[in-house]
Amino acid sequence: MVVSVANGANLPGGATSVSLRALYDDKSVYVLAQWADKTQSYRRAPWQKQADGTWKKLSDPNDLGGDSNLVYEDKLALLWNINDSIKSFNQVGCLVTCHPGETKPFGNKYTAADGELGDIWHWKSVRTGPVGNVDDQYLDNTRYDKDKAPEAGRKSDAKTSGGYSDNQTADKKLPAFALPDNKPAPPYWLLDSEKVAFDNSKYQPGDEVPSIIIAPMTGDRGDISSAQLWRDGIWTVELSRKLDTGSKTDIQFTDLKKSYYFGVAVFDNAQVRHAWNSGALKLTFSPAASSGLTTVKALPANHAGRTTCKVCHEAGAAGAPKFPTTVNHALFEDNNKFCGTCHR
Ligand code: HEC
Ligand code: HEC
Numbered sequence: 001m002v003v004s005v006a007n008g009a010n011l012p013g014g015a016t017s018v019s020l021r022a023l024y025d026d027k028s029v030y031v032l033a034q035w036a037d038k039t040q041s042y043r044r045a046p047w048q049k050q051a052d053g054t055w056k057k058l059s060d061p062n063d064l065g066g067d068s069n070l071v072y073e074d075k076l077a078l079l080w081n082i083n084d085s086i087k088s089f090n091q092v093g094c095l096v097t098c099h100p101g102e103t104k105p106f107g108n109k110y111t112a113a114d115g116e117l118g119d120i121w122h123w124k125s126v127r128t129g130p131v132g133n134v135d136d137q138y139l140d141n142t143r144y145d146k147d148k149a150p151e152a153g154r155k156s157d158a159k160t161s162g163g164y165s166d167n168q169t170a171d172k173k174l175p176a177f178a179l180p181d182n183k184p185a186p187p188y189w190l191l192d193s194e195k196v197a198f199d200n201s202k203y204q205p206g207d208e209v210p211s212i213i214i215a216p217m218t219g220d221r222g223d224i225s226s227a228q229l230w231r232d233g234i235w236t237v238e239l240s241r242k243l244d245t246g247s248k249t250d251i252q253f254t255d256l257k258k259s260y261y262f263g264v265a266v267f268d269n270a271q272v273r274h275a276w277n278s279g280a281l282k283l284t285f286s287p288a289a290s291s292g293l294t295t296v297k298a299l300p301a302n303h304a305g306r307t308t309c310k311v312c313h314e315a316g317a318a319g320a321p322k323f324p325t326t327v328n329h330a331l332f333e334d335n336n337k338f339c340g341t342c343h344r
Contacts, residue, residue, distance in 0.1 A: 001281065003264055008275025009069040010268040011037065015275055018076075018264055024285060029253055030240045033076055033264075040230040041269035042188045044073045044126045046208040047167075047175045055174050057211055066150075067105045068271045073126035074230075075267035076237055077274065079139065080119040080251040080260060086111050089118075093280040094263035097153070102144050106272045110153025111141045119251040120154070123226050123237055126189050127164040131216040134224035134239055138249035157249050160219035162192075167213045174198065175209045189214050220247045229331070236331060256285040296342050303336075310334045 006015040018035040045068065047055050060070035079097070081089040088096045097118060100107035111118065118139035122128075128135050136157045144152040167190055169176050177195035179185065182202035192215035203209070216222060224241045243253040251260060260283045265274035312320035313329075323329035332338060 003277045003281060005035075005264060005266050005275035005277050008266060008268060009270040009273035010039075010041075011266070011275055016266055016268075018266060018277075020264065020281075022283060024243065024253075024256075028240050028242055030238065031078070033235075033237045033239070035076075035235055035266055036233055037074060037230070037235050037266070037268050038233045039269065040125075040235075041072060041074045042126050042186065043071050043208075044188055045071050045211050046185055046188055047211050049203045049205050049207045051205045053205070055209075057168075057172075058208075063271075064105050066271060067273070069269060069273055072269045072271050073124060073267075074235060074269060075125060075274075076123045076235070077265045077267070078121040078239075078262050079265070080121070080262045081280075082117040082119050082138075082249075082251050084261070086116045086118055087113070090261040090280050093261075093278060094265070094276055095278065097139060098276075099144075099152075102152075103146070104144070108144045108152035109139060110143060111139060113141055116141055117249065119249065121224055121239060121241075123228075123239065125228060125230075125235075127212055127214055128217070129226055129228045129237070130187070130189050131162075131191070131214050132225050132227065133162075133217050133222055134226045135217075136221045136223045136250065155249075157220040157223070157247065159217045159221035162215040162217040162222060164212050164214045167195075167209070167211050174200070175211065177213060178202075178209055184208055185210050188212075191215070220245070220249065223247070223250060231331065234331070253285070259284050299336075299340065299343050307336055308334050309336070309339055 001020050003018045005018055008014050016035050018033055021032045023030045045058055048058055050056055058071045060068040079094050097109050097111050102108050120137040120139055122135040122137050124135055138155050139153045142149045142153045167175050167177050175198045177190055178198040179190060180194050180196055182199045184207035188210045190210040190213045192213050195213060223245045224239055227238045229236045261280045263277055265276045267274045312318050313323055316322035
């Protein structure tokens, strides 16, 4: 399905459209999302060395609190209605959980009553994607409270290890760790497994260092895997998860005859100002026999030693069969090894 999303920060006119596809096997469900976003945003609040030798964590000067739209990251979120518990969600969509204002620039998110639960699949291109994770979160009816619940109903699933944390010294004046060999950013994330002690003498004014340390999450919060690619103004993100995780804060696809309702949102270099779809979207499971895909053909023997492929197959030159319209081959890398992942 192709879904229009609107009212987000930074996107042209606040809008883009998201193409969504899904597959399943006996254990897992897979979602492929693609959307146009001209810029890959990954410079998420980095540390920057100043001319006087001090370090500054960059921020959005217009941010009134948790609302950066300048030095942030790209994200995608799906919100699912767990056990159809959120009243009116299946007709209205995410909007029933959206509460504009309430002392915040972009409002709060929570459900109306106790027992109304949503499952949030929150892919973050800097904080979770590089380690193959989606932030598995949930939504309940907690109301906004400045001290006790600044994020209102938005909660994180329980985790046993991993995740992301700020890269800073105790006094928050410097980064505590650095990229291997104390190289400046990019990348704008620091793998926990590769971080080294920060050595200030290695940097010139203007150099940047990631402000976030990341590691793969295990436990409930790490239930969803991801793979990501930004190329030529298009994000391609694949998510996958077990059909049944056993967690109360997850949607469970245990009845393949049922419909599952959800909404989708895209964040373009935005902390909270997401472009969202209006209305509810529906996932249904087709019986395996009607999927309609043909078998993937093996490379002919006369192809041994060929390195690039698109020169013939894109336009159907030299009698070569053209790429199918069913699977978008434009996004695939043009080399024997990559094509061979499917065409063995
Ligand atoms: C010089 C042009 C040319 C290049 C380069 C080329 N192919 Fe082909 N390919 C063909 C032709 C022509 C056929 C038709 C069958 C044959 O010749 O055996 C074909 C057939 C195929 C088929 C089988 C389709 C079928 O219907 O059975 C696959 C899969 C394929 N190519 C993939 C690739 C991959 C992957 C690469 C890159 C490593 C590649 N091709 C490079 C010309 C080319
Ligand atoms: C993710 C798996 C995947 C990758 C990677 C992939 N393909 Fe395919 N390809 C398919 C599938 C599936 C089909 C058949 C689709 C259909 O029949 O509806 C197909 C069909 C084709 C065909 C048409 C063959 C025919 O049936 O006549 C050609 C040619 C081809 N691919 C070449 C390539 C080349 C070249 C690459 C690398 C640039 C590549 N493919 C990478 C999955 C893949």
